Amino acid sequence: xxxxxxxxxxxxxxxxxxxxxxxxxxxxxxxxxxxxxxxxxxxxxxxxxxxxxxxxxxxxxxxxxxxxxxxxxxxxxxxxxxxxxxxxxxxxxxxxxxxxxxxxxxxxxxxxxxxxxxxxxxxxxxxxxxxxxxxxxxxxxxxxxxxxxxxxxxxxxxxxxxxxxxxxxxxxxxxxxxxxxxxxxxxxxxxxxxxxxxxxxxxxxxxxxxxxxxxxxxxxxxxxxxxxxxxxxxxxxxxxxxxxxxxxxxxxxxxxxxxxxxxxxxxxxxxxxxxxxxxxxxxxxxxxxxxxxxxxxxxxxxxxxxxxxxxxxxxxxxxxxxxxxxxxxxxxxxxxxxxxxxx
Numbered sequence: 001x002x003x004x005x006x007x008x009x010x011x012x013x014x015x016x017x018x019x020x021x022x023x024x025x026x027x028x029x030x031x032x033x034x035x036x037x038x039x040x041x042x043x044x045x046x047x048x049x050x051x052x053x054x055x056x057x058x059x060x061x062x063x064x065x066x067x068x069x070x071x072x073x074x075x076x077x078x079x080x081x082x083x084x085x086x087x088x089x090x091x092x093x094x095x096x097x098x099x100x101x102x103x104x105x106x107x108x109x110x111x112x113x114x115x116x117x118x119x120x121x122x123x124x125x126x127x128x129x130x131x132x133x134x135x136x137x138x139x140x141x142x143x144x145x146x147x148x149x150x151x152x153x154x155x156x157x158x159x160x161x162x163x164x165x166x167x168x169x170x171x172x173x174x175x176x177x178x179x180x181x182x183x184x185x186x187x188x189x190x191x192x193x194x195x196x197x198x199x200x201x202x203x204x205x206x207x208x209x210x211x212x213x214x215x216x217x218x219x220x221x222x223x224x225x226x227x228x229x230x231x232x233x234x235x236x237x238x239x240x241x242x243x244x245x246x247x248x249x250x251x252x253x254x255x256x257x258x259x260x261x262x263x264x265x266x267x268x269x270x271x272x273x274x275x276x277x278x279x280x281x282x283x284x285x286x287x288x289x290x291x292x293x294x295x296x297x298x299x300x301x302x303x304x305x306x307x308x309x310x311x312x313x314x315x316x317x318x319x320x321x322x323x324x325x326x327x328x329x330x331x332x333x334x335x336x337x338x339x340x341x342x343x
Contacts (some may be wrong), residue, residue: 010340037271040264041280049287051253052123053295055115058249061237062119065253065307066111067228072254074221081218089215095213097219103203104223106196111224112231114193120186128164129190130287136198152317153276160282160314166307189227201269201277210269217266271339282311 058065081089092100110130117126135159207216232239268277286308292298 006330027172038266038280040268041272041277042266042283044261044264045283046287047259047264048257048281049284049291050070051257051261051284052118052127052288053291053298054249054256055118056123056248056292056296060242060250061235063112063114063228063232063235063237064242065238066108066115067225067232068247068250069111069258070108070221070225070228071251072251073258074218074225076254076259077218077221077263081214083226085212085214085218089218092211092215092219096207099203099207100211100216100219101223103200103207104220104225105222105227106199106203108224108227108231110193110196110200112228112276113189113196115192117186118187121190123288123296123298125187129187129287130193131164131195131282131285132161132191132194133144133198133201133277134161134282136195137201140198153273156314156317158314159277159317160279160311163307163310163314164282164285165302166310170214190294199333204266204269205273205277208266213267213270217263220266226269266318286311 017237055062055065069137114130117130138154138157204216204220254289265281289298
């Protein structure tokens with residue numbers, strides 16, 4: 001009797017689970033279809049702009065902040081990823097797993113170096129320098145990915161980088177870029193973070209053409225978390241024992257910069273050229289500078305404000321300069337995400 005009841009309930013439970021999963025798939029597909037990639041990039045830039053502020057609010061070691069940000073992002077995505085994409089994750093080729101793992105290691109190096117740089121220099125200087133990554137992305141995209149970088153896009157990149165330099169100059173003139181205990185060391189770490197961020201973007205662009213978003217980010221974030229955990233053990237940093245406020249900040253880093261920032265960026269990489277994505281991220285220093293003004297009382301100079309306006313102009317020129325043939329190709333062809341939803 002009990003066995004019969006159990007056998008009757010299991011199909012009902014499985015059916016409910018399938019229906020719930022189907023509704024979630026339809027919702028995800030609708031959101032992806034209804035959201036223009038450039039709008040998604042705006043959301044991502046706003047989200048990642050909160051990262052430097054959350055890092056500054058936390059007193060935990062830099063490696064711990066980076067590790068728990070990624071670990072909690074995995075915790076948010078994991079149940080959905082394994083429940084709906086477990087088979088696709090297991091079917092990834094050895095090459096795709098290797099490239100995604102290398103991307104995760106590059107992301108870990110980016111977090112570790114950039115978070116540490118915020119301990120030694122100002123928010124505006126650190127965030128501005130770390131966003132020098134379009135210089136490396138543009139060259140890498142042309143050499144490694146055979147992406148066409150149009151003349152208008154090159155002009156936009158140069159304008160945006162010029163605006164970034166103006167922002168740095170404004171900090172230098174007011175001693176902002178030289179504030180902190182070891183500002184040159186902090187600025188150098190931010191530059192290392194820029195190189196690693198470029199490697200992360202390029203790897204993502206190469207894989208996101210044929211690997212769905214959720215399987216990709218789960219592998220990347222897992223490799224990133226394991227790399228950071230290894231660094232934590234090497235440094236002998238305590239893994240637990242932090243206050244409730246610190247744990248809330250870790251979760252905030254995962255939800256904002258992690259889920260709505262990097263995950264949305266990885267989605268956009270399947271639809272938008274890597275050069276456009278990397279230049280759009282130059283909006284992060286502007287958002288971070290505004291938040292630093294409101295929350296940390298770090299007042300930007302007029303030169304820094306002018307530099308921010310130039311950065312925005314460069315972003316506009318670059319994004320509006322996407323070649324029509326590349327845009328038609330990317331918009332007219334099914335992506336790995338749409339194919340995953342149709343499967």
